[in-house]
Amino acid sequence: MNDNKKAKTKIKTAKPIIAAAAIITIVASAVMILGTQTQMLQQAFGQRNYSSNSTSSTGAATSNPVVVNPSQTTNKEFWINTVHLDGATSLRAAVANPLSAQNTPLHPAEVPPANSTIPTGGGFRIVLPNKVGAWDFRSFTFAPDQIVVNQGDKVTLHFIGVLGVHHIITVDGVGTFALHRGEIHTVSFIANNPGSIRFWCSLHLPNMVGEILVLPKSV
Numbered sequence: 001m002n003d004n005k006k007a008k009t010k011i012k013t014a015k016p017i018i019a020a021a022a023i024i025t026i027v028a029s030a031v032m033i034l035g036t037q038t039q040m041l042q043q044a045f046g047q048r049n050y051s052s053n054s055t056s057s058t059g060a061a062t063s064n065p066v067v068v069n070p071s072q073t074t075n076k077e078f079w080i081n082t083v084h085l086d087g088a089t090s091l092r093a094a095v096a097n098p099l100s101a102q103n104t105p106l107h108p109a110e111v112p113p114a115n116s117t118i119p120t121g122g123g124f125r126i127v128l129p130n131k132v133g134a135w136d137f138r139s140f141t142f143a144p145d146q147i148v149v150n151q152g153d154k155v156t157l158h159f160i161g162v163l164g165v166h167h168i169i170t171v172d173g174v175g176t177f178a179l180h181r182g183e184i185h186t187v188s189f190i191a192n193n194p195g196s197i198r199f200w201c202s203l204h205l206p207n208m209v210g211e212i213l214v215l216p217k218s219v
Contacts, residue, residue, distance in 0.1 A: 077156040084140045091133030121205035140204035171199040
């Protein structure tokens with residue numbers, strides 16, 4: 001009888017131990033599964049981040065250059081505005097400038113440079129102070145001033161006279177034409193040769209210049 005009691009006692013004691021061991025095994029398995037899933041997620045995130053960022057030799061993350069393929073269509077059309085940028089200011093600080101859209105400008109008092117160093121050619125202009133001290137600085141340009149096409153494309157350029165009373169525009173290898181405010185002049189040509197084609201306004205050099213970049217055909 002004593003032996004039977006001892007055996008029963010051992011069985012009763014073993015059951016909690018087996019149950020506890022089973023619980024530990026289940027928990028360990030769950031931890032392993034979660035750890036594997038976390039590692040997989042980290043790898044996925046790492047791969048995704050690596051696709052947009054590279055690591056420099058110092059270990060710092062740097063942005064990869066973005067490679068842009070130009071449109072492969074054979075007809076390219078662009079609208080090019082003649083514009084100028086104006087920096088309107090005044091001899092007096094925080095005084096309304098009739099040349100500026102600001103009603104209460106916050107800029108400090110500014111004086112035109114005594115000896116102007118701007119290039120000649122009409123592309124830049126300084127308007128001297130008027131009776132209330134207002135003056136401005138102007139720079140002519142094209143918008144856009146750089147275009148990318150493919151060799152063999154038919155290129156159509158619409159030049160729009162927006163700002164500037166009068167322009168004389170030349171497209172290298174195509175021709176020269178006059179353009180006034182409110183007019184649109186269109187030229188078309190085939191970009192046969194890789195390289196660059198310049199366009200410019202002879203009245204507003206040296207800065208009113210644009211470029212058409214012609215990419216070579218792939219071999």
